[in-house]
Amino acid sequence: MIDYQAPLTDMQFVLEHLVGERLAGLAPFAALDRETIGAVLQEAARLVEAEIAPLNAAGDRQGCRLQETAVQTPAGFPAAYQAFVDGGWQGLSLPEVDGGQGLPYLYSHVLMDMLAAANSAFSLYPMLTQSACEALRLHGSEALRDRYLATLTSGRFAGTMCLTEPQAGSDLSLIRTRAEPDGADAAGPAYRLTGTKIFITGGEQDLSENIVHMVLARLPDAPAGVEGISLFLVPKLLPDGERNAVYCRGLEQKMGIHGASTCVMGFEGARGWLVGEANRGLRHMFTMMNLARLAVGSQGLGIAEAAAQRALGYARERLQGRPGKGQRTGETVPIVAHAEVRRMLLRLRTGAEGARMLAYDVAAEVDVARHHADPARREQAAGYVELMTPICKAGLTDIGLANASLAVQVYGGHGYIRDNGVEQLLRDAKINCLYEGTNGIQAIDLVARKLRLADGALPEILFRRVAKAPAEGAFAPLPALLAQAREVTARLQARLAAGEDVTGLAYPYLEGMLRLALAGQWARAQQAAPALAPAQAARKQAAAVFFARTELARARAEFEIAAQDPAECALADPALV
Amino acid sequence: MHIVVCIKQVPDSSQIRVHPVTNTIMRQGVPAVVNPYDLFSLEEALRLKDRVGGRVTVLCMGPPQAEMALRKAISFGADHAILVTDRAFAGSDTLATSFALASAVRQIGRDMAVDLVFCGKQTIDGDTAQVGPGIAKRLDLQLLTYVSQIDAVDPERREIVVRRRAEGGVQVLKTRLPCLITMLEGSNELRFATQAGIFRAARYPVQRWDSKAAGIEDPSRVGLKGSPTVVRKVFAPTPNTQRADLISCESGTPEDLAATLLAKLTTRNPELAALLGRAGMQETGR
Ligand SMILES: Cc1cc2nc3c(=O)[nH]c(=O)nc-3n(C[C@H](O)[C@H](O)[C@H](O)COP(=O)(O)OP(=O)(O)OC[C@H]3O[C@@H](n4cnc5c(N)ncnc54)[C@H](O)[C@@H]3O)c2cc1C
Ligand SMILES: Cc1cc2nc3c(=O)[nH]c(=O)nc-3n(C[C@H](O)[C@H](O)[C@H](O)COP(=O)(O)OP(=O)(O)OC[C@H]3O[C@@H](n4cnc5c(N)ncnc54)[C@H](O)[C@@H]3O)c2cc1C
Numbered sequence: 001m002i003d004y005q006a007p008l009t010d011m012q013f014v015l016e017h018l019v020g021e022r023l024a025g026l027a028p029f030a031a032l033d034r035e036t037i038g039a040v041l042q043e044a045a046r047l048v049e050a051e052i053a054p055l056n057a058a059g060d061r062q063g064c065r066l067q068e069t070a071v072q073t074p075a076g077f078p079a080a081y082q083a084f085v086d087g088g089w090q091g092l093s094l095p096e097v098d099g100g101q102g103l104p105y106l107y108s109h110v111l112m113d114m115l116a117a118a119n120s121a122f123s124l125y126p127m128l129t130q131s132a133c134e135a136l137r138l139h140g141s142e143a144l145r146d147r148y149l150a151t152l153t154s155g156r157f158a159g160t161m162c163l164t165e166p167q168a169g170s171d172l173s174l175i176r177t178r179a180e181p182d183g184a185d186a187a188g189p190a191y192r193l194t195g196t197k198i199f200i201t202g203g204e205q206d207l208s209e210n211i212v213h214m215v216l217a218r219l220p221d222a223p224a225g226v227e228g229i230s231l232f233l234v235p236k237l238l239p240d241g242e243r244n245a246v247y248c249r250g251l252e253q254k255m256g257i258h259g260a261s262t263c264v265m266g267f268e269g270a271r272g273w274l275v276g277e278a279n280r281g282l283r284h285m286f287t288m289m290n291l292a293r294l295a296v297g298s299q300g301l302g303i304a305e306a307a308a309q310r311a312l313g314y315a316r317e318r319l320q321g322r323p324g325k326g327q328r329t330g331e332t333v334p335i336v337a338h339a340e341v342r343r344m345l346l347r348l349r350t351g352a353e354g355a356r357m358l359a360y361d362v363a364a365e366v367d368v369a370r371h372h373a374d375p376a377r378r379e380q381a382a383g384y385v386e387l388m389t390p391i392c393k394a395g396l397t398d399i400g401l402a403n404a405s406l407a408v409q410v411y412g413g414h415g416y417i418r419d420n421g422v423e424q425l426l427r428d429a430k431i432n433c434l435y436e437g438t439n440g441i442q443a444i445d446l447v448a449r450k451l452r453l454a455d456g457a458l459p460e461i462l463f464r465r466v467a468k469a470p471a472e473g474a475f476a477p478l479p480a481l482l483a484q485a486r487e488v489t490a491r492l493q494a495r496l497a498a499g500e501d502v503t504g505l506a507y508p509y510l511e512g513m514l515r516l517a518l519a520g521q522w523a524r525a526q527q528a529a530p531a532l533a534p535a536q537a538a539r540k541q542a543a544a545v546f547f548a549r550t551e552l553a554r555a556r557a558e559f560e561i562a563a564q565d566p567a568e569c570a571l572a573d574p575a576l577v
Numbered sequence: 578m579h580i581v582v583c584i585k586q587v588p589d590s591s592q593i594r595v596h597p598v599t600n601t602i603m604r605q606g607v608p609a610v611v612n613p614y615d616l617f618s619l620e621e622a623l624r625l626k627d628r629v630g631g632r633v634t635v636l637c638m639g640p641p642q643a644e645m646a647l648r649k650a651i652s653f654g655a656d657h658a659i660l661v662t663d664r665a666f667a668g669s670d671t672l673a674t675s676f677a678l679a680s681a682v683r684q685i686g687r688d689m690a691v692d693l694v695f696c697g698k699q700t701i702d703g704d705t706a707q708v709g710p711g712i713a714k715r716l717d718l719q720l721l722t723y724v725s726q727i728d729a730v731d732p733e734r735r736e737i738v739v740r741r742r743a744e745g746g747v748q749v750l751k752t753r754l755p756c757l758i759t760m761l762e763g764s765n766e767l768r769f770a771t772q773a774g775i776f777r778a779a780r781y782p783v784q785r786w787d788s789k790a791a792g793i794e795d796p797s798r799v800g801l802k803g804s805p806t807v808v809r810k811v812f813a814p815t816p817n818t819q820r821a822d823l824i825s826c827e828s829g830t831p832e833d834l835a836a837t838l839l840a841k842l843t844t845r846n847p848e849l850a851a852l853l854g855r856a857g858m859q860e861t862g863r
Contacts, residue, residue, distance in 0.1 A: 035645065036779035039652060043770045051769075088772035101772045317852060533606065 003053035004118040004306060006045035009536065011110055012038070014357050017528040018521070019364040023104050026371040032103070040092075040103070044111055047087060051080045053118035059259030060121070060424050064205075069247040071204040071261045077122065081155075081207040090126055090155030094133055099150045105291075105370070109298045109363040113356065116302025117309075120428040121259030123302070125158055125202050127295050132159020132214050134288035136233065139276030143187045144233055148212055157235075158208035161292070162197040162215040162265060163285065170441050172282060173225040177217040177267060179232055179274075189274060193217050193234055193267040196249075199435075203263030204236075204248035211236040213246060213265070215272065216281050223279065231281035234272035246270040256427030289436065290389050294362060296436045297392035300400030301355040303429045307400075307407035308348035310422050314411055315341055335410075344410050346546040350522075351403045353543060355396045357521035358514075362388045380461055387450050387458040388517065390442035395514035397432035397439060404429040443506035446513070451493050459489045462513070466520035474548035475523040481555055485516050488563045495566075504571035509562035515555035522547045578631030578732045580622045581682055582655070582695040583712070584615040586639050586646035587702040595813070611646045614697030617760040620767045621727060622695050623654050629732055631692075632656045634685055638666060638677055644783045652770040652778035659685065663787040665796055670804035671703070675711025677799050681791040682716060692732065694718060694757040709759040719756035725764045730754075 015037070023029050059074035066072075084090065093108035094100025108130065115123035133152045136145060151157040168174035177195025184190055193215060197203070204211070213234040222228030238244050250264035276284040315336040323333045335341045362385060369381035404425040408415035415422045433439045450458055463486055471478040492509065495502045526544035529537045570576060588607040596603050611619075622633050635650040637643050638661040647658035661681045669677065682694055694716070696709030706722075713720040726740040728749070735754040740747050742761055770778075793799055826837045843850040 033779070035648075036775065039649070039770075039775050039778065040772065043652070043772075043775060047769050083769060086771060087769050092772070101776070313851070 003056060004049060004114075005309065006041075006048060006114045006117075007305060007309075008041060008045055009532070010353060010356065011041065011113065013525075013528070013532060013536075013540075014360050015106075015110070017531050018357055018524060019106065019360050022364050022368055023106065025373075026104070026367060027373065028102065028371055029104055029367075037107075040107070041110060043087070044089065044114060047083060047089070048114045048118045051083050052115065052122055055080055055122065055259070056119040057421055057424065059119065060256075060428075061258075063258035064251055064261040066204075066248065066251040069204065069249070071206065071248055071251065071263065073205050073207060073261065074259045077259060078207050080122065081125065084126065085155035085208075088154070090129060091153040094130070094153045095137070098133070098137065098145075098153045100153045104364070104367045106360060106363040106367055109294070109301075109359050112295055112298040113302050113305065113359070116299040117306040118302075119259065120299060120303060121257040123299060124257065124260040125205065125207060126155065127292070127299075128161055128202050129155060129157075129159040130295070131161055131288050131292045132212055134291055135161075135214050135231065135284060136212075136275065138287055139231065139284040140233065141188050141273075141275075144273055144275065147187055147239065148233065148235070151210070152212060156208060157210040157212050158202055158205065160200055160202050160211060160213045161285075162200050162203070162213050162234075164199045165196060166198055170438060172216065172229065175216055175218065175229055177215065179217040179219055179230065179272065181220075182271065187239075187273045191217075191219075191232060191272050191274065192269045193232060193246075193272050194269055195267050197265040197267065199252065200263045200265045201260055201435075203261065203265040205261050209237075213272075214275065214285075215267065216285060217267075219278055226282045228279055229281040230278050231275040231284045232272040233275050234267065234270050238271060244270045255430060256424065257431055290385070291366070293389050293393040293436050293442070294359070294366070294385075296432050297355075297396035298359045298363075300397035300429070300432045301352065301359045303400035303425055303432070304348075304352040304355050304396070304403040307403035307422065307425050307429075308345075308352040310425070311348050311407040311410035312336075312345055315345055318412075318414075341410060344406050346543060347550070348403050348406050348410070349539075350543045350547045350551075351399045351406075353525075353540075354518045354522060354547060355399045357525060358388075358517055359392060359396060361521060362392050383454060383458050384461045384465075386453060387446075387462060390446040390450065391510060391514050391517060393436065394433070394439035394442035394510055395517075397429075398514075400432055401426070401429040440507065443510040444503045446510050447492060447502055447506040448496070451489065452496060456493050459485075459513075462517060462520075463489075466516055469520040469523035470527050471523060473526065474545045475519065475526065475552075477548075477552050478519055478523060481516060481519065481552055481559075484556060484559050485512065488512065488559045491563055500566070502566055504566040504569060505562045505564065508558045512555050512558035512562055515551050515558065518547070519552060519555065578625065578629050578692045578730075579686075579689045580625060580631065580633045580693045580695065581685055581691050582615070582619050582622045582633060582635045582650070583678055583682075583697075583708070584619065584635055584637050584646055584650055585612045585697070585700050585708075586610070586637060586643040587612045587700055590701045609642065609645065611649050612697050612700045612702075614699055614701070614760075614762055616697075616767045617762055617764055618695035618697055618758070619650055619653060619655065620765045621724075621758075621760050622693070623768065624765070625693070625727065625730060626654075629730060631732075632689060634659065636661065636678065636681055636685065638662070638669075638674060638681070641785075644785075647783050648778040648781065651781045651783075652774040653768060654770075654774060657784070658781065659784045659786055661786045661788075661791045663791075665788045665793075665800045668801035668804055669799055670806035671705050671707040671711060672805060673799045673803035675708045675715065676803060677788070677791060677793060678708065679712045679715035680793050681786065682712065684786070684790070684792040690755075692735075692754045693737075694755070696757065696759045698723065698759045698761060706759075709757060713757035716755075716757070719752040719754075721750060721752065721756055722759045723761050724758050725761045727758075 055076040062074040064071050064073050091100030093103050093105045096102035179191040179193050182190045182192045215232045215234050216229050218228055245268040247266050248263045249266040252262040316334050318335045319332045320335050322330050323337050365381040365384050369378050372378045407422045411422050414420050466482050522544045529540040586609045589610045592607050594603045626633050633655045634657040635655045636659050637647050644660050651658055699706035723742040724739045725742050728738040730737045738751045824838050826833050
């Protein structure tokens with residue numbers, strides 16, 4: 001069975017016709033040509049298809065095992081990880097000065113698109129390492145960076161993010177892990193960390209030489225709440241090779257991503273160093289958490305793609321029923337011959353391809369925000385990324401989950417059977433809606449924070465972009481939808497200004513905004529489609545039409561829900577739920 | 578040790594369509610790839626270099642776009658790349674191609690003597706398997722075709738021991754260097770390119786040789802003039818016999834026979850593996 005085939009044609013379509021131009025003008029990437037990018041993507045696809053995808057099903061069955069405090073990842077994971085590191089893939093989008101390849105940030109999403117589709121569990125290890133790199137690069141002292149940045153960038157060392165504690169999940173102000181001053185050394189003032197972290201992805205594993213934990217903890221005299229949290233770097237092995245006092249004390253049994261270790265981590269007087277300023281740990285963490293949220297969105301994209309691939313393949317082979325209405329005789333046909341199945345397949349394809357356009361679009365803006373010559377354009381790009389981060393995180397992971405569920409549906413009862421491989425997608429997809437801030441928290445972030453930032457100007461960045469998309473053919477209703485979006489946004493902003501709690505209707509608003517943003521992408525894709533080979537162009541156009549005919553109406557409905565007065569929606573009283 | 582690997586850029590046959598009326602191959606829009614058979618030779622050359630050190634030079638004759646094939650080889654670890662390209666080569670058949678390549682190998686040897694030349698077993702577009710032997714003959718090299726494994730190579734004593742697939746068995750052959758080897762498909766697995774390799778390949782200045790630089794003095798030996806082969810007609814032959822295969826295996830149990838049949842079918846048609854994978858699984862649920 002072919003486990004996964006990277007959709008290079010669609011990836012390249014999006015890269016070249018929808019987002020590529022924006023990168024072309026950025027100074028650090030002036031020397032990058034189409035051929036080199038093509039070669040990089042082809043080789044990434046080869047590695048992912050040949051080495052990483054085949055471990056997916058077996059890794060799910062085998063899971064991770066805890067022996068004493070050591071964790072064994074599924075068979076094949078260590079070798080695949082080594083191949084990943086040897087190829088230099090960990091540092092794909094990290095700066096060359098740190099030993100990375102210095103490619104645009106965008107390409108880390110193309111890689112995640114492939115990795116998460118092929119093997120979501122595996123994809124988490126490099127993702128967390130990349131997050132740890134970003135945190136260290138942006139906030140670490142020179143001494144700490146010298147010590148750890150190159151080994152993390154190459155993937156020789158892996159990283160983790162240690163935020164969650166039993167009593168502190170969404171609400172990180174409740175963190176209790178303590179850090180006591182403990183002298184100083186070449187890497188600066190040192191601390192001893194004591195406390196328990198839970199749900200730590202990659203907290204222990206047998207893939208990398210060392211593990212570098214990024215830990216949120218409190219200093220002795222720290223103020224209560226989020227203003228009293230600091231960020232520390234705690235390695236598993238200390239610079240002299242000695243084992244640090246941080247141990248895996250348990251492994252969670254999970255619904256999915258069995259190949260990713262989810263650890264209870266005991267910090268038992270572990271030595272660590274402060275990253276950035278004292279008591280500003282949460283802020284430091286968030287500069288990189290925003291990128292991690294975008295990365296999780298792209299994990300949703302990857303699963304959406306894997307689900308679409310499986311379902312399309314199956315629907316062309318599974319023979320069931322007769323063609324046409326009420327026909328009882330004649331040849332049995334593949335289920336793709338039934339319009340109801342085609343509805344599901346088109347939804348799967350538009351889900352995956354739409355998610356791809358949006359994920360790459362926002363990722364490209366991260367590059368623009370970093371490197372554009374014009375400060376105004378940089379600021380605009382940064383604002384766009386701020387606004388779109390919760391939309392991508394929640395929206396694209398919801399699409400991943402919906403697609404996984406639809407793929408099971410296309411398989412019928414066979415989809416519910418383990419050996420057929422699609423139920424794993426469904427189990428693996430759900431976690432994306434939960435970690436890096438639950439999707440509910442994303443919706444609240446969108447409404448309560450992003451609608452207020454920059455005097456409420458951020459949504460207009462998206463709206464202006466959508467206004468420029470060609471509202472042709474099936475997209476004729478787009479301007480009306482845009483007007484509705486502007487109106488709902490203004491209404492929410494007025495309620496926020498009046499001090500009302502609007503978070504009860506934040507999710508419908510996020511759903512509306514997601515579809516509006518996707519509509520803008522699809523309208524442009526429809527226009528760019530003729531650049532594809534004829535058969536692919538026709539399919540792309542069909543997908544655009546299908547999106548317009550089904551999702552624009554859903555967007556209108558979601559905005560309509562969000563426009564209501566939350567006080568009139570039976571949301572006010574805990575006693576009434 | 579200096580190893581030259583001849584690679585040819587070919588249209589990706591999995592995407593080729595034959596024109597239904599004229600029966601000619603429709604090449605437009607078909608992406609070009611490195612002839613898949615050549616990759617086994619490239620990998621073997623790189624392994625030899627890993628073992629005994631030295632230099633791997635990749636050589637290709639083709640249009641300027643064929644540079645892509647050479648870059649690919651560089652990304653996997655080849656040291657040097659030479660593209661022999663000249664309008665004068667247009668229309669070369671296997672005779673003219675092997676003449677030109679042999680001449681180019683001779684030129685390459687001026688810089689550092691060539692110990693080994695690798696060719697693919699055949700190409701997926703021309704399919705003649707003549708070019709490798711043609712080069713060997715012209716350069717007076719020992720010829721080892723269908724090699725499945727290189728057991729030993731001794732650059733000092735200038736000897737090489739290989740396994741060669743022959744009818745009904747495997748030959749273990751020892752010969753002296755320099756020699757020309759064509760590798761059997763499936764005998765190794767191509768390594769993954771590192772990103773450092775990919776970027777080196779992107780920046781690598783592929784050398785371009787025209788016919789003069791390739792050492793060809795007599796232009797009538799290459800191109801259409803140097804190609805006695807004439808294509809009269811291209812057609813799809815109608816199979817006149819049905820082939821039958823005897824399925825046998827050691828134990829002869831129904832399960833083993835079925836597994837052997839399945840293996841035969843899937844190796845002959847890799848796409849079938851995907852189809853069968855799914856169909857096979859349908860039996861497990863209800
Ligand atoms: C497999 C896995 C891997 C993980 N990996 C890591 C990791 O590597 N590092 C790490 O630090 N953590 C990790 N986590 C933890 C994860 O980030 C948290 O589970 C998540 O942030 C939610 O916290 P919680 O589970 O305590 O849920 P809670 O915070 O208890 O939330 C429960 C529900 O209440 C809602 N809710 C909570 N607060 C509010 C509010 N103020 N307003 C509205 N709704 C609210 C939530 O949306 C959710 O629906 C992982 C979790 C899992 C399951
Ligand atoms: C009957 C016939 C008529 C043809 N007519 C024409 C024509 O009119 N016009 C035309 O353009 N072509 C024509 N060709 C194609 C051309 O002659 C061959 O493609 C070319 O000579 C190589 O032969 P091959 O592909 O069969 O290679 P093979 O002999 O199968 O290749 C064996 C190995 O030799 C090496 N090799 C072969 N070619 C090259 C190369 N170019 N560079 C580097 N290494 C190489 C590779 O390692 C390859 O794996 C014709 C081919 C045939 C069989």
